[in-house]
Amino acid sequence: MSYSRFGEADVYVYLDVSGYLTCCACNIVETQDAWGNYRAYDTEDMVNHLKDHRKNGDRVLTDTIERLWADHEENMEFILKTTFRHGEK
Numbered sequence: 001m002s003y004s005r006f007g008e009a010d011v012y013v014y015l016d017v018s019g020y021l022t023c024c025a026c027n028i029v030e031t032q033d034a035w036g037n038y039r040a041y042d043t044e045d046m047v048n049h050l051k052d053h054r055k056n057g058d059r060v061l062t063d064t065i066e067r068l069w070a071d072h073e074e075n076m077e078f079i080l081k082t083t084f085r086h087g088e089k
Contacts, residue, residue, distance in 0.1 A: 001071070003064045010058035011050065013068075015075055019082025021046040021068070028056050041079055043072045 003013040012024035016039075023046070026038035033039055040046035047068060050060045068075075 003067050004061060009061050009064065011053055011060055011064070013046065013050070013064060015071075015078070017082075019079045021075070021079075023049060023053075028052055028058075041083065043068050043075060 001015050003015075004011050006012050011026075014022055014024070016022045019041075021040040021043070023038040023040070025036050026049075029038050029049075031038075038049060040049055047065055050065060054060050
């Protein structure tokens with residue numbers, strides 16, 4: 001599921017099938033995956049990350065953060081199950 005897309009905002013955020021929230025092609029962090037994405041393994045981390053985008057002048061819709069919190073429990077269940085299965089984190 002996509003929480004934000006380029007065009008409507010300056011960030012592209014989605015829940016990856018591999019078990020983490022992704023900020024696609026992130027330009028504000030040094031630690032990125034092989035594709036230049038920022039990975040968050042919990043909602044609070046991604047929300048804080050998006051607040052950092054705002055501090056840098058990027059447009060992040062309030063709706064994005066609200067929907068992340070609304071899906072928090074379901075996403076965390078998926079993330080924990082998926083990362084445990086893959087042996088990550």
